[in-house]
Amino acid sequence: MRIVAKSPMPGFALSAGLVLSLLSLIVLLPIGALLVRGAGMGLGDLAAAISGERVRSALLLSFRSALIAAAFNLVFGVVVAWVLVRYRFPGRRLIDAAIDLPFALPTAVAGIALTALYAPNGVFGQIAAGAGLRIAYAPPGILVALVFVGLPFVVRTVQPVIAEIDREVEEASATLGASRLTTLRRVVAPVLMPAALTGFALALARGVGEYGSVIFIAGNLPMKTEIAPLLIVIRLEEFDIDGAAAIGIAMLGISFAMLLLINAVQVWSRRRIGYV
Amino acid sequence: MFDAAHLAPPRPARRFRAATEEPAALRRGLIGLVFVLLAVLLFAPLVTVFGEALSQGAGAALTALAEPEAHAAIRLTLLVTALSVPLTAVFGLAAGWAIARFDFPGKAVLITLIDLPFSVSPVVAGLCLVLLFGANTTLGDWLVGQGMPVVFALPGIVLATVFVTFPFVAREILPVMVEQGRAEEEAALTLGASGWRMFFTVTLPNIRWALLYGVLLATARAMGEFGAVAVVSGKIRGVTATVPIAIEMLYNEYLTVAAFSLAALLASLALVTLALKTALEWRHADALSANRRA
Amino acid sequence: MHIEIDEIAKTFGRTAALQPVSLSIPSGALVALLGPSGSGKTTLLRILGGLEFPESGRVLFDGHDATGLTVQERRAGFVFQNYALFRHMTVFENIAYGLKARPRALRPEKEEIARRVTKLLELIRLPEIGGRYPAQLSGGQRQRVALARALAIEPRMLLLDEPFGALDAKVRKELRHGLREIHDTTGLTTIFVTHDQEEAMELADLVVVMSMGRIEQVGRPADLRARPASAFVREFLTA
Numbered sequence: 001m002r003i004v005a006k007s008p009m010p011g012f013a014l015s016a017g018l019v020l021s022l023l024s025l026i027v028l029l030p031i032g033a034l035l036v037r038g039a040g041m042g043l044g045d046l047a048a049a050i051s052g053e054r055v056r057s058a059l060l061l062s063f064r065s066a067l068i069a070a071a072f073n074l075v076f077g078v079v080v081a082w083v084l085v086r087y088r089f090p091g092r093r094l095i096d097a098a099i100d101l102p103f104a105l106p107t108a109v110a111g112i113a114l115t116a117l118y119a120p121n122g123v124f125g126q127i128a129a130g131a132g133l134r135i136a137y138a139p140p141g142i143l144v145a146l147v148f149v150g151l152p153f154v155v156r157t158v159q160p161v162i163a164e165i166d167r168e169v170e171e172a173s174a175t176l177g178a179s180r181l182t183t184l185r186r187v188v189a190p191v192l193m194p195a196a197l198t199g200f201a202l203a204l205a206r207g208v209g210e211y212g213s214v215i216f217i218a219g220n221l222p223m224k225t226e227i228a229p230l231l232i233v234i235r236l237e238e239f240d241i242d243g244a245a246a247i248g249i250a251m252l253g254i255s256f257a258m259l260l261l262i263n264a265v266q267v268w269s270r271r272r273i274g275y276v
Numbered sequence: 277m278f279d280a281a282h283l284a285p286p287r288p289a290r291r292f293r294a295a296t297e298e299p300a301a302l303r304r305g306l307i308g309l310v311f312v313l314l315a316v317l318l319f320a321p322l323v324t325v326f327g328e329a330l331s332q333g334a335g336a337a338l339t340a341l342a343e344p345e346a347h348a349a350i351r352l353t354l355l356v357t358a359l360s361v362p363l364t365a366v367f368g369l370a371a372g373w374a375i376a377r378f379d380f381p382g383k384a385v386l387i388t389l390i391d392l393p394f395s396v397s398p399v400v401a402g403l404c405l406v407l408l409f410g411a412n413t414t415l416g417d418w419l420v421g422q423g424m425p426v427v428f429a430l431p432g433i434v435l436a437t438v439f440v441t442f443p444f445v446a447r448e449i450l451p452v453m454v455e456q457g458r459a460e461e462e463a464a465l466t467l468g469a470s471g472w473r474m475f476f477t478v479t480l481p482n483i484r485w486a487l488l489y490g491v492l493l494a495t496a497r498a499m500g501e502f503g504a505v506a507v508v509s510g511k512i513r514g515v516t517a518t519v520p521i522a523i524e525m526l527y528n529e530y531l532t533v534a535a536f537s538l539a540a541l542l543a544s545l546a547l548v549t550l551a552l553k554t555a556l557e558w559r560h561a562d563a564l565s566a567n568r569r570a
Numbered sequence: 571m572h573i574e575i576d577e578i579a580k581t582f583g584r585t586a587a588l589q590p591v592s593l594s595i596p597s598g599a600l601v602a603l604l605g606p607s608g609s610g611k612t613t614l615l616r617i618l619g620g621l622e623f624p625e626s627g628r629v630l631f632d633g634h635d636a637t638g639l640t641v642q643e644r645r646a647g648f649v650f651q652n653y654a655l656f657r658h659m660t661v662f663e664n665i666a667y668g669l670k671a672r673p674r675a676l677r678p679e680k681e682e683i684a685r686r687v688t689k690l691l692e693l694i695r696l697p698e699i700g701g702r703y704p705a706q707l708s709g710g711q712r713q714r715v716a717l718a719r720a721l722a723i724e725p726r727m728l729l730l731d732e733p734f735g736a737l738d739a740k741v742r743k744e745l746r747h748g749l750r751e752i753h754d755t756t757g758l759t760t761i762f763v764t765h766d767q768e769e770a771m772e773l774a775d776l777v778v779v780m781s782m783g784r785i786e787q788v789g790r791p792a793d794l795r796a797r798p799a800s801a802f803v804r805e806f807l808t809a
Contacts, residue, residue, distance in 0.1 A: 009458065010471030012378050018370035019386070022363070026438050027393060030404030037407050076313060083310045087303055095310065097554040101318050103493070104546035104553075106500025108520040109539040112527050113321040116328055116536075124320070148317060160567040167296050168654035171621050174295035174641040175648035176668030176723055184298075186667070190658040202394075209397020212502035212520070216527065229399035233507060236406065248403045255395040259388065262395075292623035295641045 034252065037245040049246030054222050055231060059250055062228040065139070066207025069146035074200045077154025078192060084155070085162040099156070102149050107212025114145055115216040137219030142227065145213040150206055154199030161195040194269030198262055205258040209251060325543045328536035340534035341541065348514045349522035349538070356430070356505075356518060357498045360437040364494045365487065368445025372483070373475075376453035377461070387450075393442045401439045402507025405432060428510030433518065436504035441497045445490035451565035452486040453479075485563035489556050496549040500542055571632050571726045571759050572597040573618065578627035580613055587613045589783045590627060595761065595776070597632075600753045602770035603763045605780035606806070611763045612731055614780070618761065619729050620644040631726065647720030647758070649730040653712045655704040661715050662687055662700035668723035690718040693752065710741040714748065721756065728753070730762035734769060746773050767807050771795070779803050 038046055049055065084096050102110065118125045118136040128135050135141050165188065173183040211229040219225040228247055235244035293299065298306075329337045340346060371390055375383060393401065409416045409426035419426055426432045460482065464474040480487075502520040509516040517525060519538055526535035557568055573595040580588040588610045595601055603611035616622040618629060620641035628637045636644065656664050665687045669678055678686070691697045694714040704712060713733060720728060733749065734742045750773060753760045764770050770777045771791040779786040779794065779802075787799040798804040 007378060008465055009377050009461065010465075011373060011475070012380075015370040015374040016378075016380070019367065019374050022367045022370075023389060023442075026435060027389070027442060030401070030408045030435075030439070031392075031396070033408035033413070034400070034404045079306060080310050080313065083306050087307055089307050091311075093554075095314055097550055098314060098318055100550060100553065101322065101546070104496045104500075104549045105322070106502060106520050106539075106542045106546070108502040108523050109325060109500070109542050109546075110321060112523065112535060112539060113324045113328075116324050117320055123324075124316075148321065151317060156567070166652070166654060168650045168652060169656060170296045171641075172648065172650055172654040172719075173656075173667070173671075175619055175621070175644075175646060176671060176719065177642045177645065178667070178671035179642065180298055182671050186671075187656055205395040209395075209400065209503075211397065211399045211506070216524075229397050229503060232399050232403055236403065236507065241407070241412075244403055245407060248400045251397050251400050255397070255400075259392070259395050263388070293640075295621050 031252070034245060034248050037241070038249040041242055041246065045242070046246050046249065049243055050250050054226070055228075055243075055247055055250075057223045058226050058228040058231040059247070061139075061142070061226070062208050062251075063254065065142045065146055065227070066150075066204050066210070069143050069150050069207050070200050070204040072143075072147055073150045073154050073203050074196060077151065077199060077203075078158055078196055080151075081155045081158040081162055085159055099152050101152075103152055107149065107210070108216075110148055111145065111213040111216035114148060114213065115141075118144055118217060136217050137225070139225060141217035141219065142214050142225065145217050146207040146210060149210055149213050150203035153203040153206065154196060157195045157199035157202070158192055161192055165191060194265055197265045201258055201262045201265065205255060205262075208254055208258075322543060325536060325539050328532060329540035331536075332533050336533050337537040337540065340531075340537040343534070345514050345517070346522065346534070346538060349517050349519045350541075352430075352433075352517070353499055353519040356433050356437055357495060359434045360441060360498050361491060361494050363434075363438050364441045364498075365445050365491055367442065368447075368449050368490055369487070371446040372449035372453045373479070375450060377458055390443050390446050393439055398436075398440050398501065398503030399507055402436050402504040405435055405439070405504075405508050409435075427508050428512065428516060430516070432508035433505050433516060436508045437498050437501050440501050440504050441494040444494035444497065445487065448486045448490035448493070448565055448568070449483050452483050452563070455566070456482055483563075485556060485560040486565060489553065489564055489568065492549055492553055492556070496546060499545060573727065573759060573761075574628075574630035574633070575614070575618075576628040576630060578614070578617060578624045578629065580610075580617065580622065580624050586783050588617075588624070591783070591785055592627075593778060593785060593788065595759060597759055598757050599759055599775050600750070600773065601759075601761045601776045601778060602774035603761060603778050603780060604765070604767060604770040604806075605786075606765055608782070609780040610783040611778075611780045615729050615731055615761060615763050618727075619646045619648045621648070645723060645726050647723060647725030647728045649713070649716045649720050649728070649733050651732045651735055653704075653716040653736075655712060655716060655719070657704050659703075660700065661691075661696075661702050661704070661707070664704070664715060665690055665700075665719045665722050667719065686722060690722055693721070693755070694718045694748070708741075709737050710745055713737065713745060717749075717752065721752070725758065728756075728758045728760040730760070732764060733762055734764070734766075742769075749773065771807070779806065781806075 041049070050059070080099070084092060115136055116122050118128070118141055120126070120129050120134070120136070122136070125136055133140070135144060169187060170183055173187045174180075178186070209229060211227070214227055215230055218227060218230075220230060228251055232244045232247050235241075235247065297303070375387065406427055407413065409419065409432060411417070411420070411427070416427065424431070426435065460478050461474055464478045469477065500520055502524070505518055506521060506524070509518065509521060511517055511521055511525065513525065519542055523535050523538045523542075526538065557564065561568070575591060575593040577590040577592055578588055579586070579590045591610070591614065603614060605611045613622060617624050620639060620643070624637070628635055630636060656667065659667070666683050669683045669686065687700065688697070691700055694717060696711060696714055699707065699711065699715075704715070707715065730749075734745060737745065746769065749760075749762070771794075774791065776788065777791055777794055778788050781802050787794060787803050794803065794807060798807060
């Protein structure tokens with residue numbers, strides 16, 4: 001029996017073979033190793049390792065911070081995308097190109113730069129300190145780092161959707177008597193929603209697992225500002241492999257949930273507004 | 277002679293606003309907000325990198341870059357990039373060909389699996405590699421016995437880098453290949469071209485800009501990867517410390533100027549990447565996947 | 571409603587879309603703006619609807635200057651070339667949109683909105699499709715829904731941009747009768763844009779032939795055929 005319909009195109013065996021072997025060697029086998037390790041521990045030990053207070057607060061901190069940062073990026077990402085697509089002003093293309101800076105700038109570089117800026121003696125840190133706020137070496141510092149790394153996700157997923165909105169639909173809404181605000185709320189927003197949610201989920205997934213940009217600015221106090229990926233690194237340095245694996249499995253679970261969420265959003269929106 | 281402008285009809289007193297526009301005040305406010313937001317979020321950190329690097333003069337920054345350990349880190353980063361990006365590119369090409377040109381069961385699953393590394397934390401990726409190849413694992417012990425350690429050595433760093441850059445090329449190529457369809461390749465086959473000839477003379481030229489775009493993104497990420505490498509490299513000074521790892525070590529030793537000098541080097545490369553990427557988006561928009569079109 | 575177009579001019583960049591143009595449309599007429607692409611007919615329609623603004627000249631509705639009215643204030647039922655239906659709303663929600671968008675004081679009760687939507691669905695002879703999404707409709711059904719949506723706001727006039735342009739020949743014929751019927755029942759001043767002379771001549775009471783931003787001739791179909799005012803009109807009508 002053939003797995004693939006007969007085709008005059010050559011190279012299926014070669015390309016599919018390459019894809020499967022590289023994917024297995026580099027991605028699937030290592031992830032499998034993590035799952036096997038977890039299975040070896042048994043459910044009881046696994047649950048015990050994750051429910052320790054330090055681990056729990058680290059996972060919670062990572063998730064909560066990523067959620068807040070992604071929500072911030074959801075709102076401002078849509079605004080930035082809207083301004084970049086719809087308005088014409090000097091510097092627009094420069095700003096458009098700069099949006100991807102967080103993708104291009106290594107996370108460690110971003111981490112030490114943000115720390116220098118927001119530390120109590122840094123440019124922004126001093127201003128915050130004047131207002132009695134502590135940003136670096138405190139939970140807000142984590143948010144600053146995650147907003148930075150997550151900014152491009154919403155902008156870049158929403159931008160092409162805004163560019164494709166049919167102006168006539170907005171005009172139709174206006175001819176029917178709707179104010180500009182009503183048009184934006186009832187006609188534009190629903191169309192942007194799936195893309196915005198996808199970008200939000202991507203930023204969230206990135207934020208939960210983010211390490212490089214956060215560890216410099218966070219302060220890394222156990223139970224207070226210690227994020228989950230850092231705790232994995234610490235457990236490995238303590239040769240507590242099982243402890244590290246348990247946290248890793250919990251984070252993998254969150255990743256899969258996120259992936260499912262993204263796919264669900266896309267399927268839902270395609271079914272809902274899949275115009276011919 | 278009359279100046280034509282004097283003959284133009286007077287503009288209506290009331291400023292009309294198109295039905296698809298926001299009020300001018302709101303527009304100006306939003307543009308201002310975007311400028312402020314990006315100045316604070318993006319430009320301030322970027323300026324800080326260079327400002328801190330040059331805080332004690334360009335000489336101090338250059339001295340820091342000339343240190344043997346800095347050199348070793350730069351060499352290692354270049355080597356890792358040179359080894360991992362071609363792997364990512366080959367994977368991307370193979371994935372593009374298999375998925376865009378053939379129908380087979382499990383295709384949707386495969387596409388999801390390719391994106392998987394995007395949603396896995398780099399630290400977890402590193403952890404997975406340690407669990408597969410590390411000390412006290414069957415495979416790891418055997419590899420060490422063969423004189424080919426993976427973890428705390430170059431192969432581990434390369435594997436970790438490939439893991440995090442895996443989807444970059446495939447994601448750029450795949451939509452372009454799907455969009456282009458297979459007619460041109462079928463034409464080449466009917467004209468008597470062999471498989472490889474068709475690939476090099478028809479397929480590759482059609483996707484070259486998308487391929488370059490993906491390679492560019494993968495390169496930027498490969499040179500800057502931190503979390504995954506931090507876990508598998510063991511951070512052995514001068515041996516397994518890539519540039520980002522060296523930045524961390526210097527920073528933690530309060531060698532701020534040295535840390536920021538290396539950071540400025542990576543930031544410059546990031547700016548070059550952005551410039552090239554933007555140039556591709558402007559000049560070859562039609563050859564890139566739809567959501568890359570500027 | 572009687573519409574008076576007084577010396578309207580419009581340029582896009584350097585090209586004049588409309589040379590100063592004047593036209594008087596009697597109340598209750600069914601008027602075709604006929605011309606090739608680039609003749610300025612769509613621009614004129616969009617100026618009437620408040621979607622485009624003239625550089626000079628005035629528009630008068632029943633003798634009152636309407637030039638400065640916003641789109642929302644014009645209350646013109648506008649049917650777009652590709653219908654511009656809201657794809658994330660059902661047919662019912664599409665038709666109810668204009669009523670729900672009214673300020674609270676003028677907004678009908680929920681039951682009243684439902685009653686009016688049902689009546690409009692009957693008017694366009696599609697009483698069963700209220701729950702469907704635009705993606706699930708045929709081209710002809712979409713056009714009729716767009717018409718019903720425009721009628722829902724109790725418009726002062728009906729403006730249609732190439733209302734049959736996106737349809738195949740058979741459906742086009744059917745829907746022409748549909749538009750005529752709706753015009754006759756509502757009595758609304760109706761202006762539609764077309765490049766199809768057969769369509770204009772068969773359907774309209776009054777045909778306005780346009781070319782290069784100018785009005786070449788205005789007249790009843792029979793008069794145009796009998797006495798074309800220029801070579802352009804003669805050639806365009808026999809094409």
